Amino acid sequence: xxxxxxxxxxxxxxxxxxxxxxxxxxxxxxxxxxxxxxxxxxxxxxxxxxxxxxxxxxxxxxxxxxxxxxxxxxxxxxxxxxxxxxxxxxxxxxxxxxxxxxxxxxxxxxxxxxxxxxxxxxxxxxxxxxxxxxxxxxxxxxxxxxxxxxxxxxxxxxxxxxxxxxxxxxxxxxxxxxxxxxxxxxxxxxxxxxxxxxxxxxxxxxxxxxxxxxxxxxxxxxxxxxxxxxxxxxxxxxxxxxxxxxxxxxxxxxxxxxxxxxxxxxxxxxxxxxxxxxxxxxxxxxxxxxxxxxxxxxxxxxxxxxxxxxxxxxxxxxxxxxxxxxxxxxxxxxxxxxxxxxxxxxxxxxxxxxxxxxxxxxxxxxxxxxxxxxxxxxxxxxxxxxxxxxxxxxxxxxxxxxxxxxxxxxxxxxxxxxxxxxxxxxxxx
Amino acid sequence: xxxxxxxxxxxxxxxxxxxxxxxxxxxxxxxxxxxxxxxxxxxxxxxxxxxxxxxxxxxxxxxxxxxxxxxxxxxxxxxxxxxxxxxxxxxxxxxxxxxxxxxxxxxxxxxxxxxxxxxxxxxxxxxxxxxxxxxxxxxxxxxx
Numbered sequence: 340x341x342x343x344x345x346x347x348x349x350x351x352x353x354x355x356x357x358x359x360x361x362x363x364x365x366x367x368x369x370x371x372x373x374x375x376x377x378x379x380x381x382x383x384x385x386x387x388x389x390x391x392x393x394x395x396x397x398x399x400x401x402x403x404x405x406x407x408x409x410x411x412x413x414x415x416x417x418x419x420x421x422x423x424x425x426x427x428x429x430x431x432x433x434x435x436x437x438x439x440x441x442x443x444x445x446x447x448x449x450x451x452x453x454x455x456x457x458x459x460x461x462x463x464x465x466x467x468x469x470x471x472x473x474x475x476x477x478x479x480x481x482x483x484x485x486x487x488x489x490x491x492x493x494x495x496x497x498x499x500x501x502x503x504x505x506x507x508x509x510x511x512x513x514x515x516x517x518x519x520x521x522x523x524x525x526x527x528x529x530x531x532x533x534x535x536x537x538x539x540x541x542x543x544x545x546x547x548x549x550x551x552x553x554x555x556x557x558x559x560x561x562x563x564x565x566x567x568x569x570x571x572x573x574x575x576x577x578x579x580x581x582x583x584x585x586x587x588x589x590x591x592x593x594x595x596x597x598x599x600x601x602x603x604x605x606x607x608x609x610x611x612x613x614x615x616x617x618x619x620x621x622x623x624x625x626x627x628x629x630x631x632x633x634x635x636x637x638x639x640x641x642x643x644x645x646x647x648x649x650x651x652x653x654x655x656x657x658x659x660x661x662x663x664x665x666x667x668x669x670x671x672x673x674x675x676x677x678x679x680x681x682x683x684x685x686x687x688x689x690x691x692x693x694x695x696x697x698x699x700x701x702x703x704x705x706x707x708x709x710x711x712x713x714x715x716x717x718x719x720x721x722x723x724x725x726x727x728x729x730x731x732x733x734x735x736x737x738x739x740x741x742x743x744x745x746x747x748x749x750x751x752x753x754x755x756x757x758x759x760x761x762x763x764x765x766x767x768x
Numbered sequence: 769x770x771x772x773x774x775x776x777x778x779x780x781x782x783x784x785x786x787x788x789x790x791x792x793x794x795x796x797x798x799x800x801x802x803x804x805x806x807x808x809x810x811x812x813x814x815x816x817x818x819x820x821x822x823x824x825x826x827x828x829x830x831x832x833x834x835x836x837x838x839x840x841x842x843x844x845x846x847x848x849x850x851x852x853x854x855x856x857x858x859x860x861x862x863x864x865x866x867x868x869x870x871x872x873x874x875x876x877x878x879x880x881x882x883x884x885x886x887x888x889x890x891x892x893x894x895x896x897x898x899x900x901x902x903x904x905x906x907x908x909x910x911x912x
Binding site for chain 1 (some may be wrong): 779780782783810812813814815816817825836837838839840841871872903904
C-alpha cells in the first residue's frame with residue numbers, strides 16, 4: 340500500500356531532477372544560517388554552482404559538534420516566530436542539540452510517517468499504542484501526528500507502567516504498537532507473567548536502538564506481531580527517515596526528502612553500493628533547520644538489489660556507530676557528556692568508567708567515579724550524599740537513570756591516547 | 769570542664785565494597801606496628817567506611833594516605849560500660865535521658881570492661897552531659 344505512490348516510486352531520472360531542485364533550494368535556505376553562510380563562502384559554493392547531484396561533494400560535512408556551537412537557535416534558518424515546535428536531543432557535551440520545526444516541517448514530517456505506516460500495511464482500521472517518550476524525544480509526537488494523519492486510533496500511552504500498557508492493549512483491542520525493541524521484549528515478559536496473550540496485536544514498529552534478526556523472531560513469536568524496523572534521528576526531523584516495507588529486507592530511505600551518501604568515516608570519501616560506511620544525509624525538505632551533508636554517525640550501506648515493492652533504493656539495517664555514541668534505552672549518550680557532568684562536581688574526580696548491561700531486557704548503565712580526597716569527611720552519610728548528587732546530575736543531564744558507584748581515588752584506569760571508558764556488556768539483541 | 773581529654777581520634781577509611789580491601793588496610797597497619805583497639809565497618813550502596821581506634825592515629829593516617837587510601841580523622845568519645853547483662857541499657861538510658869543523639873556507635877569488650885564508642889553531633893556538649901549524668905568517659909590517653 341502506498342500513501343503517496345507517485346513520489347514513492349519516481350523513476351530514477353525524475354527523482355534525481357527533483358533532488359537537484361530541492362538541493363539547490365536547501366542550499367539557499369542554509370544561507371540564512373551564519374554557520375553555513377560562512378562555510379559555503381569559504382568553499383566558494385552557492386546554490387547556482389551546484390550543477391549535478393555529485394557537486395554536493397564540494398560542500399564540507401556538518402557534524403553534531405557543529406550544531407553544539409549554535410546552541411540554542413544558531414542553526415535556525417527562519418525567525419523564531421516561524422518556529423512552532425522545538426525538540427532536543429543529546430549533544431556531545433552538556434548542552435543538548437536543539438531542533439526546530441516550522442508548521443510546514445511538521446506537516447512534511449507527519450507525511451513521511453504516514454508513508455511509513457501505510458507501507459507496513461496499517462491504516463484507519465487500526466488502533467495504535469505509542470509507547471515511547473512524549474517529551475523532548477522526537478519519537479512520541481513524531482509518530483503521533485503521522486498515525487493521526489492516516490486516521491489510526493491513537494493511544495498516546497507514552498512510557499512506563501507496563502501492566503497498564505498491557506491492560507490497554509487488551510481492553511482497547513490495540514493492533515499496532517511502537518516502542519524500542521528492548522521495551523517490547525520487557526512488555527512480552529510482563530504480559531506472559533500476567534497471563535495475557537495480547538491476541539489483538541498485528542504490527543510492531545520498533546526503533547531508536549539497533550536490534551538483530553534474532554530479536555525480530557523472538558518479538559514476533561512472543562507478541563504475535565510482524566516486526567518492522569524504524570530509523571530516524573532528531574536532526575532529520577526524528578523517526579520516519581527510513582523504514583522497512585513488507586519485504587523486511589532493508590529500509591527504504593525517502594530519497595525525495597533525504598539525499599544519501601555513504602562515506603568512509605576516516606577519509607570522508609564515498610564508498611560503493613554494498614560497502615558499509617557512515618550514513619551522511621542532506622535533508623531536502625527541511626525549512627526551519629536545513630543541514631548540509633550531516634554525518635549521522637550510523638553505519639549502514641546502500642543495498643544494490645531493488646525491492647519487490649517498487650520503492651527506491653534501500654539501506655541496510657544500522658549495524659553500529661562510527662563514533663562513541665551509546666544508545667541506552669533508546670536514549671543517545673556520549674561518554675563526553677558524562678565527563679562534562681563530572682567536571683562540574685568537585686566531590687568526585689574526572690576519571691570514570693561506564694558499564695552497560697542488559698537486565699531483564701532493559702539497559703542499565705553504571706558509572707564508576709573516584710571520590711575526591713579533599714571531600715572525604717570520614718562520614719558514610721556524606722559519601723551517600725555525594726553518590727546521590729552524582730546520580731541526580733547525570734539523570735538531569737542525560738535524562739537517564741544511572742547507578743553510581745563510588746570508588747577509591749586512583750583506582751580507575753588512566754588512559755594514554757584513546758581512552759576506553761565504556762564497557763558495553765550487553766549481548767546483541 | 770576540659771572536654772579535650774575525652775575526645776578520641778578515630779580513623780575513617782573509604783573502601784570499595786570488594787574482596788581484599790580490609791586485608792590491604794590491616795596489612796599496612798600491621799607493617800607499621802600499629803595496634804587496632806576497636807574497629808567497625810559501615811556499608812552503604814557499593815562502598816563502605818572502615819572505622820578504627822588505633823594506638824597511633826597519625827602514623828596510621830600517614831601510612832594509609834601514602835598507599836593512596838582516602839582517610840580522615842573523626843572525633844568520637846568512649847563510655848565505660850559494665851561487662852554484664854544490662855550494662856548497655858544502663859549507659860544507653862543515660863544517653864537517652866540526657867538527650868544525646870548518636871550518629872553511630874560500636875562497642876568492644878576488653879580487659880578493663882566493656883566500652884561503647886560514640887559518634888555524636890555536638891561532642892563537647894555530649895561530654896558535659898555524660899559527665900553530669902554519672903557515666904564514666906574514657907580519656908584519650910587510654911587509646912593513644
